[in-house]
Amino acid sequence: MAGRMVATGLPWRMADTSEAAAELRISRVKALDERNLVSIVTYMLARYPDTFPAMLDDALSTLTPKADD
Numbered sequence: 001m002a003g004r005m006v007a008t009g010l011p012w013r014m015a016d017t018s019e020a021a022a023e024l025r026i027s028r029v030k031a032l033d034e035r036n037l038v039s040i041v042t043y044m045l046a047r048y049p050d051t052f053p054a055m056l057d058d059a060l061s062t063l064t065p066k067a068d069d
Helices: 002-030 034-047 052-061
Strands: none
Touching (some): 034 052
């Protein structure tokens, strides 16, 4: 029975850990300057040439363009 409690509790802990990891990644990306952000995108494109361009296009399509001041 104790094993069953651990098994049912595990997905909740995994979700919390996954969410915390995602929040950490977001804050790390926000802290990047423009040069390092371009470096990361270039690295991802070179590392994952078959899937990254589509993921980037999808992400960019969710953004609203900034208005030029």
